Amino acid sequence: MPSTRSALTVAAIAGAVAWGALALPFGQQARPGYDDTPMQPDGKWRVHDSRRPQPPVVRPVSFVNIPPPGDAVVLLGPGDDLSAWQMDDGKPVSWSISGGVLQSGKGYVRTRAEFTDIQLHLEFATPSEAKGDSQGRGNSGVFLAGVFEIQVLDSFENPTYADGQAAAMYGQHPPQVNASCPPGEWQSYDIAFTAPRFAADGKLSAPAIVTVFHNGVLVHNARPFWGPTAHKKIDPYVPSTARGPLRLQDHGNPVRFRNIWVRELREPDERARDHE
Numbered sequence: 526m527p528s529t530r531s532a533l534t535v536a537a538i539a540g541a542v543a544w545g546a547l548a549l550p551f552g553q554q555a556r557p558g559y560d561d562t563p564m565q566p567d568g569k570w571r572v573h574d575s576r577r578p579q580p581p582v583v584r585p586v587s588f589v590n591i592p593p594p595g596d597a598v599v600l601l602g603p604g605d606d607l608s609a610w611q612m613d614d615g616k617p618v619s620w621s622i623s624g625g626v627l628q629s630g631k632g633y634v635r636t637r638a639e640f641t642d643i644q645l646h647l648e649f650a651t652p653s654e655a656k657g658d659s660q661g662r663g664n665s666g667v668f669l670a671g672v673f674e675i676q677v678l679d680s681f682e683n684p685t686y687a688d689g690q691a692a693a694m695y696g697q698h699p700p701q702v703n704a705s706c707p708p709g710e711w712q713s714y715d716i717a718f719t720a721p722r723f724a725a726d727g728k729l730s731a732p733a734i735v736t737v738f739h740n741g742v743l744v745h746n747a748r749p750f751w752g753p754t755a756h757k758k759i760d761p762y763v764p765s766t767a768r769g770p771l772r773l774q775d776h777g778n779p780v781r782f783r784n785i786w787v788r789e790l791r792e793p794d795e796r797a798r799d800h801e
């Protein structure tokens with residue numbers, strides 16, 4: 526019946542208008558994220574898409590403590606030695622450190638050394654007091670080869686866009702599950718990272734690949750990056766991303782770090798040659 530259909534249409538429009546009015550007070554969206562960002566390369570979602578489903582929550586979880594193996598490069602040990610680190614601009618580290626716990630401050634820190642393929646262990650804790658929401662709560666980040674961010678965020682009962690929550694390959698892939706601990710508790714990332722490879726002409730020959738365990742729970746299984754991670758955009762690979770430092774982000778929230786070490790990954794034959 527035309528009259529019924531038009532009545533339904535009017536109801537649908539009225540509903541949409543009401544939803545729009547509800548969804549947009551103060552210019553905000555009902556769900557955190559964006560609907561005007563570029564489509565991701567696989568064509569499924571936009572960067573930071575507000576409609577992308579939240580990963581299922583896994584509880585309980587517990588951080589994993591792994592002391593550095595004998596062949597590890599210790600970047601942050603039990604003491605207050607920051608000799609492995611500097612600010613991004615080369616100045617001495619201005620973040621505070623006490624008893625082997627480094628707390629984020631103004632500016633990014635980076636390792637003096639640069640790496641390619643690594644195993645990384647790192648422990649972190651977001652502030653005990655859960656202040657702010659979405660990207661404003663306990664935000665920091667672990668940048669592999671300087672430019673590939675594994676997000677650090679308080680994602681315990683703190684909705685944000687799926688590709689920006691804790692352990693996300695920022696702006697690219699959400700973790701398979703949300704394995705976050707409550708704010709203030711220590712958490713761990715165990716990461717295997719393969720740096721991108723480039724041909725002599727500078728063309729990408731193999732993308733960066735990452736495997737991530739968040740609090741012992743697998744959240745990325747050998748997943749490639751589309752390029753360096755970025756906010757609201759898609760950046761292309763460039764040959765300079767073939768190696769780089771480990772960097773930790775300042776996002777205005779005091780996040781603590783401890784027990785950070787890497788093992789530089791090499792093929793067994795190369796390793797054996799080193800010991801001949």
Ligand code: MG
Nearest residue numbers: 664665666677
């Ligand atoms: Mg971050």
